Amino acid sequence: MRLEAAGRTDTGPVRDNNEDNFLVDMDGGLFVVADGMGGHAAGEIASAIAVETVGEVLLQEVDPDETRISMDVGSPDGRIRERLRYTMNQASLRIRKEAMADPSQMGMGTTLVALLIEDGMAHLGHVGDSRAYRLRNGELTLLTKDHTVVQQEVDAGRLTPELARIMPHKNILTQSVGYHGPVDPDTMSEAVEPGDIYMLCSDGLTDPLDDEQLVGIMRGVPVDDLADLLVQKALEHGTEDNVTVVVVGVHEQ
Numbered sequence: 001m002r003l004e005a006a007g008r009t010d011t012g013p014v015r016d017n018n019e020d021n022f023l024v025d026m027d028g029g030l031f032v033v034a035d036g037m038g039g040h041a042a043g044e045i046a047s048a049i050a051v052e053t054v055g056e057v058l059l060q061e062v063d064p065d066e067t068r069i070s071m072d073v074g075s076p077d078g079r080i081r082e083r084l085r086y087t088m089n090q091a092s093l094r095i096r097k098e099a100m101a102d103p104s105q106m107g108m109g110t111t112l113v114a115l116l117i118e119d120g121m122a123h124l125g126h127v128g129d130s131r132a133y134r135l136r137n138g139e140l141t142l143l144t145k146d147h148t149v150v151q152q153e154v155d156a157g158r159l160t161p162e163l164a165r166i167m168p169h170k171n172i173l174t175q176s177v178g179y180h181g182p183v184d185p186d187t188m189s190e191a192v193e194p195g196d197i198y199m200l201c202s203d204g205l206t207d208p209l210d211d212e213q214l215v216g217i218m219r220g221v222p223v224d225d226l227a228d229l230l231v232q233k234a235l236e237h238g239t240e241d242n243v244t245v246v247v248v249g250v251h252e253q
Contacts (some may be wrong), residue, residue, distance in 0.1 A: 001122055001192070002251045005031060008227040009062035012204060019043030019180075020202050020244035021051045028059045029117040032078040035130050035202040037176065038108030046178050047112040053091035054114050059081060074080050077121060081187040084125035087179060088112055088185045094179030109179025113144060113200050122192050125185040127175050131206055133214070135197040144151045144186065146173040161168045165210065171203060174240065188189065197223060197249040204243030213237075223249035 005026060011018040014104040019036035021044070034045030034050040091112065099105045111128025124132055126165060145151060150170045153159040164170060175183055197218065209217070209230075217233050227245045234243045 003117060003221045003248060004251065005246065005248040006155050006224055006227040007031075007244070007246040008073075008230050008231045010204075011039045012239050013235065013244050014240045015242055018242045019047055020132060020242040021047040022200075022244050023051045023055050024246060025055060025059075026084035028055075030055060030196070031076065031115045031117075031164065031200060031248050032113070033130050033200040033202055033244050033246055034110045034112045034177075035242070035244070036108065036110040036126065037173075037179070038105065041046040042099070042105040042108035043110065044105070045098065045105060046108040046152065049095050049098060050091040050110045050112050050176060050177050052095055054087050054112070057090050058087040058114070058116065071110045072191060073104055078122075080123045081125070081189060084106075084116070084123060084130065084187050085185050088114070088127055088183055089106035090170055092177045092181065092183050095243065096107050096181065100177065107179060109172070109173075109176035111176045111202070112185075115198055115200060117192060117198075117248065118249070120192055121189055122196075122198065123187070125187045127177050127183045127185045129171060130200065130202050133144075133201075133211075135199070135215065135218050136193060136195065138215075138219055139150060140211055143188065146200060147173055147186075149174060171207075188230060192250045194250055194252040197226070198248040198250075199226075199230070200246040200248075201230070202242060202244040204239045205230060205245055208234050208239045223247050 012018040034047035046168030
């Protein structure tokens with residue numbers, strides 16, 4: 001199995017600074033997107049801490065006694081998901097410590113979505129409303145569920161997904177890394193297939209573009225060009241936020 005990946009971030013036409021951060025680590029098979037929040041550039045700091053922490057902690061050897069990771073989870077995939085949870089909580093702890101040391105940064109936090117591909121498996125963890133998708137055989141599948149108040153209303157049957165897209169304050173988070181303290185990430189593992197394309201993104205992409213538009217853009221485009229193209233389309237469709245995209249293609253050797 002061979003991976004190819006590309007990432008791009010853009011401040012967008014409205015914001016003064018870019019509070020998104022991303023990581024593409026080909027050697028480790030690790031890919032991350034984080035979308036920060038907080039005034040005085042604190043969101044940029046929070047997302048940078050989160051991305052750095054995931055890269056630093058997830059790929060290192062860990063001591064179960066020190067980390068309190070349960071190694072009795074029945075499978076190697078389960079242990080990796082435990083490590084994703086641990087790593088995201090370490091990121092949350094580091095952000096909170098940074099905020100406590102500087103009152104101007106109080107209240108900062110970030111979304112976080114991380115994809116680790118190894119041994120033919122994709123392992124995913126996320127907190128917030130940055131998303132992960134998979135394009136397989138021309139079909140686009142959303143692999144994450146937003147941690148937002150509006151998504152809770154959709155789950156309860158009080159809002160349709162179509163109405164949810166146009167609701168004011170649709171991006172109020174029920175979980176974020178840092179601001180909300182300890183987090184309970186959603187995690188999953190699945191076998192990859194040759195031809196798969198995984199896409200991680202901030203809501204600067206998915207606010208102006210729905211899933212039908214995304215799949216229309218992604219089909220048939222080389223991975224090398226895809227991150228740039230998706231960001232450009234978000235800008236053309238009037239995104240009002242920072243926009244960040246990481247795409248990962250899976251190939252046979």
